[in-house]
Structures are given as C-alpha cells and as structure tokens.
Amino acid sequence: MSVIATHELRKSYGRIEALKGVSLRVEKGQIYGLLGQNGAGKTTLIKILLGIVSKTEGDAALLGHPAGDAAARRRVGYLPEDHQFPGYHTGHSLMDFYGTLYGVPAADRRRKIPETLELVGIAGRMHSKIRTYSKGMKQRLGIAQALLHDPDLIVLDEPTDGVDPLGRREIRELMTRLKAKGHTIFLNSHLLGEVELICDRVAILQQGRLVREGTIADLTRQKGRYEIGLAAGEAFPAAALAKLGYAVHAVPDHPDLSEVTLADGQTIDPVLKLVAESGLRLRHLLERKQSLEDAFLATVEGAEPGVDARPGGRRAPRPVGGGDDR
Amino acid sequence: MRQFGAILKDSFREAVDGFVIYLMLGLSAVVVLIVGSLSFTPAPPPEAFAKIVPGFSAVFPEKGRSRVFTGSADQYRATDVQPAGGGYALRLGVTAQPNAGPLPGDNGDSFRQAVAAWAKPAEKAGEVEVGGKGKGGRKVDFGVQSASVEEQRAVTDARMAEFIASQFAVQAGMDATVTRVTTNVAEPEYAFDVTTTGGSSVKGWPHTTKIFFGATTLNDETPLGGVLWLIEDVIVSRFGGTLVLLVGMIITAFFIPNMLRKGSVDLLISKPIGRTQLLVYKYVGGLTFVFLLSAFTVGGIWLALAVRSGYWNPDFLWAIPILTFTFAVLYAMSTLVAVVTRSAVAAMLLTVGFAFFLFVVGQIKSGYDDVRAERPDAERSAWVGPVIDTTHDVLPRTRELDVLTRRLISEGTLTPAMQRLAVQAAGPPAPLLATFGVSLAHIALMLAAACWWFGRRDN
Numbered sequence: 001m002s003v004i005a006t007h008e009l010r011k012s013y014g015r016i017e018a019l020k021g022v023s024l025r026v027e028k029g030q031i032y033g034l035l036g037q038n039g040a041g042k043t044t045l046i047k048i049l050l051g052i053v054s055k056t057e058g059d060a061a062l063l064g065h066p067a068g069d070a071a072a073r074r075r076v077g078y079l080p081e082d083h084q085f086p087g088y089h090t091g092h093s094l095m096d097f098y099g100t101l102y103g104v105p106a107a108d109r110r111r112k113i114p115e116t117l118e119l120v121g122i123a124g125r126m127h128s129k130i131r132t133y134s135k136g137m138k139q140r141l142g143i144a145q146a147l148l149h150d151p152d153l154i155v156l157d158e159p160t161d162g163v164d165p166l167g168r169r170e171i172r173e174l175m176t177r178l179k180a181k182g183h184t185i186f187l188n189s190h191l192l193g194e195v196e197l198i199c200d201r202v203a204i205l206q207q208g209r210l211v212r213e214g215t216i217a218d219l220t221r222q223k224g225r226y227e228i229g230l231a232a233g234e235a236f237p238a239a240a241l242a243k244l245g246y247a248v249h250a251v252p253d254h255p256d257l258s259e260v261t262l263a264d265g266q267t268i269d270p271v272l273k274l275v276a277e278s279g280l281r282l283r284h285l286l287e288r289k290q291s292l293e294d295a296f297l298a299t300v301e302g303a304e305p306g307v308d309a310r311p312g313g314r315r316a317p318r319p320v321g322g323g324d325d326r
Numbered sequence: 327m328r329q330f331g332a333i334l335k336d337s338f339r340e341a342v343d344g345f346v347i348y349l350m351l352g353l354s355a356v357v358v359l360i361v362g363s364l365s366f367t368p369a370p371p372p373e374a375f376a377k378i379v380p381g382f383s384a385v386f387p388e389k390g391r392s393r394v395f396t397g398s399a400d401q402y403r404a405t406d407v408q409p410a411g412g413g414y415a416l417r418l419g420v421t422a423q424p425n426a427g428p429l430p431g432d433n434g435d436s437f438r439q440a441v442a443a444w445a446k447p448a449e450k451a452g453e454v455e456v457g458g459k460g461k462g463g464r465k466v467d468f469g470v471q472s473a474s475v476e477e478q479r480a481v482t483d484a485r486m487a488e489f490i491a492s493q494f495a496v497q498a499g500m501d502a503t504v505t506r507v508t509t510n511v512a513e514p515e516y517a518f519d520v521t522t523t524g525g526s527s528v529k530g531w532p533h534t535t536k537i538f539f540g541a542t543t544l545n546d547e548t549p550l551g552g553v554l555w556l557i558e559d560v561i562v563s564r565f566g567g568t569l570v571l572l573v574g575m576i577i578t579a580f581f582i583p584n585m586l587r588k589g590s591v592d593l594l595i596s597k598p599i600g601r602t603q604l605l606v607y608k609y610v611g612g613l614t615f616v617f618l619l620s621a622f623t624v625g626g627i628w629l630a631l632a633v634r635s636g637y638w639n640p641d642f643l644w645a646i647p648i649l650t651f652t653f654a655v656l657y658a659m660s661t662l663v664a665v666v667t668r669s670a671v672a673a674m675l676l677t678v679g680f681a682f683f684l685f686v687v688g689q690i691k692s693g694y695d696d697v698r699a700e701r702p703d704a705e706r707s708a709w710v711g712p713v714i715d716t717t718h719d720v721l722p723r724t725r726e727l728d729v730l731t732r733r734l735i736s737e738g739t740l741t742p743a744m745q746r747l748a749v750q751a752a753g754p755p756a757p758l759l760a761t762f763g764v765s766l767a768h769i770a771l772m773l774a775a776a777c778w779w780f781g782r783r784d785n
Contacts, residue, residue: 013784050596053784074598084589086336088343100332101597145593 001064003028003153003184004049009058011044011208018044020208021058026201028152031175031185033195036205037300042188043081045205046155050078063152074102077146081157081188083138087131091117091141094130095148102149112148120144121170135162143171147178154178157188172198196220196292204299212299219295221287224262227251228271229284237278241271257284329599330607337611338618340584341577350573350619357566358626360537361557366635367534368526369547371414375404377532377547378500379418382493384743385440388447390492393746398440399423413500413522417507418490422514425475434478435514441481441489442473483508490518498530499551499741527636530741550637555739555748558642562627563731567649570620571681574653575660578612579674582664591785602777609661609773616653620646641738648731655722655765656681658772665776681724688725691718722765726756 004026011019019041026032036042047053048060051068060067063075085094092113099109117123120140125133133141139162146154156175160168168191175185175198189195195202202219204212212219230236236258238248246266251257260271275282290298341347369377379402386392400422407416422437487504494502500522507517526533529551535544545553585591585608594604624645632638659680664673694714697704733755736745 047592047785050592052592052595054782070598070600073596076596078593078596080589080592080596082589083593084587085593086340086584086590088339089336093339097332097336098593098597100328101594101599103328103598 002026002061003030003063004032004186005059005061006045006049006067007059009045009048009060010056011041011048011053012056017208019048019056019058022205022208022210024203024210024213026184026186028184029179029182030200031179031187031198033199033202034186034188034205035192035195035202035296039207040205041208042205043157046078046157046186046188050076050155074149075152077149077151077154079142079146079154079156079159081161083142085130085138085141087129089130090127091122091130091133091144092126094141095126095145098145099148104149109148116144116148117141119147119174121167136164136167139163140167140171143174151183153184153186155186155188158190159187160189160191160194168194192291192293192296202292204296206300212295216292217289220289220292224266225288226260226262226268226271227254227257227284227286227288228260228275228282229254229257230275231281231283232256234280237274237280240274240278244270244274246271259288329603330610333604333607334611334614337581337608337615340581341615344577346573346577347619350570351622353569354619354623354626357562357623358630361627362630362634363537363539364544364557364631364634365536365540366550366553367536368550369532369534371407371409371526372404373547374526374532375407375414375416378498378530379404381497381743382490383440384497385444385493386496386743386746387443387445389445389488390496390742392447395743395746396440396443398443399436400440410521411523412525414525415519415521418504418518418520420516420518422516424514425478434473434475437486437514437516438478438481439473441486442477444489444492445485446473446477486516487518490520494520494522496742498549499528500524500530529637529739530744533635549741549744550635551739551741552744554631554635554637554639555736555744557627557631558639558645558739559732559735562624562642563645563649563735564728566623567620567645567652567728567731570616570623570649571653571656572678574612574616574619575656575677575681576674578615578657579660579664579677580670581612582608582661583668583670583673586665586668586780586785588785595785601781605661605665605777605780606773609657612657612660613650613654616657617646617650620649624649639738641734644734645731648727648734651762651765652724652727654769655684655724658769658776662772662776662779665780684722684724687717687721688723688728690714692725719760720764722768723756723761724765726761727765729756730758730761 002025004024006025007023008021009019009023010017010021022041022045034042034045044053048055049062049067050073055067062069062072065072089097095113095117096109099113104112114123114126117126120143122133122137122140122144125137130138130141139159143156143159146156159175160171163171172194175187179185179198187195187199196216199216201213201215203210204219228236236248238258241248241260245263247261247263249259249261251259260268262268272282272285368374382402383398383400384395385398386395400420403419403421405417405419407414409415420437422435424435425433425439483506486506490504491502494500494504501524503521505519507519511517527550530549532547533550533553534546535548535553536542537544582605585594585604595601624643628639628642631642656677660673660677663676664670667673691714694711698711736748740748
C-alpha cells in the first residue's frame with residue numbers, strides 16, 4: 001500500500017485548472033520532494049491530500065484512506081506554508097492543544113512535548129508566548145507540532161523557510177533520522193539543494209501537470225554525455241570518433257579531458273573499444289550529471305509560472321524562489 | 327470530548343489574552359466590592375410594623391392573587407410588638423369606617439367591605455400612573471370593588487384572620503398566624519393577635535441602607551426587597567447585563583475570524599477533527615466565556631448581597647443562564663457573519679446591529695400590544711399589526727428573555743404587592759416555549775448555515 005496515491009487528480013478554481021490530472025505514488029519510508037514553480041499546484045495537491053481543499057476529479061488516497069479522511073489525518077503531521085500560530089499560546093501550550101486534537105493521551109503529551117521541542121532546539125523557550133518567537137523559532141515549532149503524535153506521514157511545506165543555514169542542516173538531519181525510523185516525508189521546498197541532498201524521489205509539477213518524476217539520480221543524469229581522460233601525453237582520437245559520428249568537445253579548464261556526446265542509438269562502448277585498440281590508456285571516465293537545480297530549470301525553462309487561483313491568492317505571476325505557492 | 331475540552335481551553339486562552347477581559351473583570355470586581363460595602367440595618371420591630379401595616383389598606387382581590395388592586399379607608403396600627411420564636415408577636419388594630427345606613431352597625435363597614443372584596447374576583451375599573459408620567463411611568467390597574475351589605479355581614483372571623491395573614495404575605499413577604507380578638511373590641515374597631523415568622527430578614531421589612539461601609543446613607547426604612555431588586559434588576563441585570571453582552575460580542579467576534587486566518591485554519595483542519603465540530607466547539611467556547619464572565623459578576627454580587635443583607639435569593643442567579651442564552655442568540659449571528667466574511671469587524675458590527683434590531687422589534691411589539699389593549703376597536707392599517715406580529719414571532723425574543731429575568735429577580739426580592747406594581751403591570755409573561763423555542767431555532771439555523779458554508783469552502 002502506497003502512503004500517498006493519486007490518480008488523474010484534478011482541481012479547478014472556477015475556470016482555472018490548478019491540477020490537470022496528477023498521478024503519483026509515494027511509498028513508505030521515502031523522503032519525497034515536490035518541486036515546481038509558484039502556482040504549479042504543489043500546495044493545492046497537499047491540501048487536497050489533507051482534506052483542506054476539495055478535489056474536482058480523480059482519486060487521492062492517504063495511507064489507504066480517501067484523502068481528507070479523519071482516520072488518515074490522525075496519522076499525518078503537517079506543517080503548512082505561511083503558518084500562523086496563535087500568539088496567545090506558548091510553545092508548550094500550543095503543542096498540548098494540537099496534541100489533544102490528535103488524541104495524544106495526557107501522560108504522553110507531558111513526556112513528549114519537552115522531548116519534541118528539544119529535538120527542534122526550542123525547549124528553552126517553550127514557556128514563552130509564541131508572539132515573542134523569531135520566524136526561525138516558529139518554523140521549528142511548526143515542525144515540532146507535526147511530529148508530536150509520531151505520525152506515519154509527515155507533510156512539510158517549505159520547512160526551512162526563515163531558518164538559518166545551521167538550522168537548515170539540523171532540520172535536514174532530523175528528516176534523515178525520521179526516515180531511518182520508518183517515517184515517510186512528503187516535502188515541498190524551493191531550496192533545490194536541500195531537496196537534492198535528502199530526497200529519495202522527486203516530482204516536478206508544471207502548471208498543474210506532473211512533468212517529471214523519479215529518483216534524484218534519474219533526474220540529474222545527463223544521458224549521453226561522458227568525460228574521458230587518457231594517460232598523460234596521449235592524444236585523444238577525436239578525428240577517428242568524429243568519423244564514427246560522435247561529437248567530441250574540449251572540457252573548459254580541463255585540457256586533459258574531452259567530452260563525448262552520443263547521438264540517439266549510440267552507446268559509449270565503441271568509443272572505449274577504439275581507445276583500447278589504439279593502445280591508449282584510459283584514466284578517467286565519467287557519465288556527466290547535472291544538479292537538481294539544472295534539471296529543474298531545464299524542465300521548466302520557458303514555461304510561464306502558474307496563476308494562484310486559490311481563494312485569496314494573488315493573481316499575478318511571481319518569480320521562482322519566494323512567495324506563496326498553490 | 328477531549329477535543330472539545332481543548333478548544334474550550336484554547337478559546338479561554340484567546341479571551342484572556344486581551345486587556346478588555348481584565349478591564350471587565352476589574353469593573354466587575356469593583357462593583358462586587360461596592361456591593362460588599364453595603365450595609366442593611368433592619369428598622370426596630372415597632373417602627374418596622376408601624377411602617378408595614380398602613381399598606382394593608384391596599385387590597386388585591388382574588389385572595390391576593392389579582393393584578394388589579396382596590397383601596398380601603400381602614401386604618402391599621404401595630405402595638406405590643408414582642409419577639410416570639412423566630413419572629414414577632416403583636417396586636418394589630420383596625421379602625422374601619424362604618425357604612426351609612428338606617429341601623430348603625432348593621433350596614434357593614436370599610437373593613438368588612440375590604441375583606442369581602444379581597445375574597446371576590448377583581449372588577450377592573452381604571453388605571454393609575456405609577457412613577458409619574460413620561461419615561462418610567464407605568465399604568466397599573468385599580469378596581470372599585472363593591473360588596474353588598476349581606477356579603478359584608480357574611481364575613482366570618484376566620485375569613486378576617488385569613489385576610490390579615492394574606493396582607494402580611496402580600497405586603498411584607500411575611501408568614502403570619504392570625505387570631506381575631508373580640509374581647510373589649512366593638513365594630514367598627516377590630517383587633518387581631520398576630521405571630522410572624524422570618525424575623526427581620528423578609529422582603530418587606532424596612533431597612534436603612536448605607537454604602538461604603540456605613541459612610542453614606544442611601545435610603546432610610548425602605549423595604550429590603552425593594553433595595554435588593556433595585557441593585558439586582560436595574561443595576562446588575564439591565565445595565566450590567568447589557569455591558570456583558572456588548573463586551574462579549576466585541577471579544578468573541580475575533581475568535582472565529584482568527585481561527586479562519588490563512589495559515590491558521592490549515593493547521594486546525596488538518597487535524598482529525600470535523601469542520602462542523604470545530605466550528606460548534608469554537609461557538610461553545612465563546613458562550614463559555616460569557617457564561618464565566620456573567621457567573622463571576624452576578625455570582626459575586628449575589629454572594630456579596632446575601633452576606634451583607636442576610637437575605638439569600640437564589641432567583642437572581644437565573645440571570646446567568648438567561649444572559650448566556652441571550653448571548654447565544656447573538657453569537658450565532660456573529661459566527662455566521664465571521665464564517666462568511668472572515669472579518670472580526672464585520673462580525674462585531676453586524677452582531678451589535680442585530681442586537682439593536684431585536685431590541686427595536688421587541689419595543690415596537692410591546693408598544694403596539696399596549697395600544698391594541700387600550701383601544702381594541704380603534705381603526706388601524708390592515709398590514710401594520712400582522713407585520714409587527716410576524717416579525718416579532720419569527721425573530722429571537724431577546725426582549726422577552728429580558729422580561730423573564732426581571733420577573734424571576736422580582737419574584738425573589740419583591741413582595742407580591744411590589745411585584746404587581748413594578749413588574750406584572752407590564753402584562754402577562756410570554757410563553758416560555760415560544761420564547762426559548764424560536765430563539766433556539768434561530769441559533770440552530772444560523773449555526774447550520776455557518777457550518778454548511780465552512781464545510782463547503784476551500785481554505
């Protein structure tokens with residue numbers, strides 16, 4: 001059973017389609033990243049899964065229950081983007097309030113609240129009013145409240161927003177530890193470097209459509225581009241390879257390396273065979289990869305950002321990397 | 327149930343977060359302190375009875391149950407007042423005016439006339455203005471009750487004793503055992519041996535009231551119940567109640583819009599709690615806040631009054647649930663507006679406007695009913711009556727709830743005679759089923775609409 005499963009999921013706000021038939025699966029124990037420009041439909045997808053927004057068409061299931069079902073929500077921890085905690089609570093009292101709504105017994109709450117706040121590094125301020133917290137502390141509190149009831153699935157929408165670099169690393173390490181304990185994490189973040197570091201699988205949404213999905217390795221691999229280096233003093237057989245139909249270029253700043261690009265249907269094996277038959281000694285072979293950011297930009301390049309069609313959402317397109325998301 | 331408790335606690339935290347609640351509690355505490363500084367000194371028994379018994383010349387027919395009263399020319403006096411058990415023993419003398427006629431003594435007198443009239447059904451004959459004309463004036467029925475000579479002669483000693491005991495109960499709120507004395511007393515003079523119970527802590531006993539721990543005298547030899555009624559009904563229930571409702575509407579108007587703020591509502595809806603539950607629990611949280619506020623204020627004043635006066639009147643405590651119920655009507659409107667607009671200002675203004683509208687409808691209905699009763703045959707526009715009646719019938723009855731509170735407070739404080747003058751002259755009580763039924767239906771309707779809107783809305 002998949003932790004999250006959607007099939008042809010659609011959502012329309014009036015005439016605007018926020019999701020246009022999204023199908024994806026998240027399996028247990030994964031850290032799954034959801035990427036996309038502003039207005040791509042990421043937050044709408046999360047909100048449908050949690051029953052905050054209703055779907056228009058299609059199917060969505062969470063932990064084997066229909067999306068939004070109370071039984072499923074009991075096993076989910078959620079940190080929304082742009083969350084607003086009531087300022088009249090202290091960190092401790094807020095955790096106690098949410099813990100009670102989740103049905104955590106009083107004895108467990110007494111024990112787990114300080115533990116969880118310690119885990120995110122704000123136990124020392126747990127009896128201070130939230131209105132005195134910095135943005136980073138509120139973010140840490142948001143993560144803590146999502147973890148308190150030991151959920152099977154943790155949905156984090158921009159969890160490192162407003163957190164300093166050290167804090168981000170701590171949050172990344174926390175997510176890794178949670179994964180090791182068997183939790184599934186569904187992560188929505190604009191910080192692609194972080195997603196690349198911790199996610200097992202990634203999906204890219206573009207204007208309400210799922211345009212790419214796979215492991216980080218799948219998404220960052222540059223199929224058909226290899227760096228080749230020979231022993232010192234040996235010349236690379238560029239002309240011979242060109243006759244065979246391979247494109248060979250020099251690698252900038254690395255005069256001892258050459259880049260071979262394969263055309264459709266070609267493999268690297270004839271190149272290696274030619275090197276060996278020519279008596280040349282192979283010292284360096286690397287299948288070229290790109291960063292997740294490069295892969296993401298390549299995927300969405302040229303596409304217009306989506307339109308925030310949610311109630312109260314802003315209508316104008318916004319640049320990548322900030323502001324609300326759908 | 328634990329979720330319900332958590333949301334109640336959350337609402338309470340929200341309520342006590344602002345300064346308004348502390349201002350209100352401080353104000354309540356000051357009022358309780360001022361009431362606690364009151365002192366009630368009962369008049370000495372001879373003076374008290376000398377003040378009470380002249381009022382017996384006002385007679386309420388139907389054995390004291392009638393709203394219409396009639397007067398008599400009898401003069402009452404209390405003598406030989408002595409402590410007896412928990413009350414007092416006294417001799418009550420009555421000097422009656424003989425009726426004119428051919429045979430002195432056989433034509434009856436004003437006392438026999440009063441006793442006979444007391445036992446008969448009331449005959450309405452007119453109205454008198456109580457409290458002066460204009461604002462605050464109230465018309466009270468009075469009757470000129472007639473009894474024939476035969477009816478007067480048929481009055482027995484036992485009926486006279488029953489009448490006197492009734493007068494003690496109606497005029498002074500005092501239980502009394504009465505025996506007619508005939509030895510050495512010839513008509514039109516009458517005498518009765520009376521033994522009362524309840525001591526001086528009865529509604530009609532004259533008291534001297536001082537404030538600020540005796541520093542200032544408020545009134546001298548005024549019936550205890552009258553002073554308590556003035557404090558409980560006029561000062562606390564009317565002015566205090568209005569203030570509690572107003573403050574309640576202001577503070578609680580923020581509860582639901584705050585909950586529905588972007589970034590806040592997501593956190594709550596994502597928890598395993600239904601939207602209807604969430605909204606209803608939050609609504610009850612608002613009611614609880616007003617309940618606690620009124621319980622603190624009314625309860626505190628009640629306790630202070632009871633301790634200082636020695637008169638424990640639990641009827642005043644009815645003001646707490648009735649005030650909370652009145653607020654429930656208004657807060658249901660506030661909840662609906664808050665869910666639809668998500669604006670605390672809109673919720674506040676529309677709810678205060680709604681409360682004022684209900685007050686105006688209640689006043690119009692009351693005034694129109696009075697006009698209809700006074701001139702039932704007068705020519706009126708065909709549509710005015712039905713429009714007023716229908717508007718009143720389908721809307722929550724906040725005015726009737728207010729009148730109900732007054733009635734309950736008066737029953738606990740005023741003597742029956744004072745009640746009839748101060749409260750019952752306003753007319754018969756509204757049927758409780760209609761008062762609460764229509765209001766409850768409104769609460770249910772507005773909450774159902776709010777839940778429906780909240781349930782179908784994407785957040």
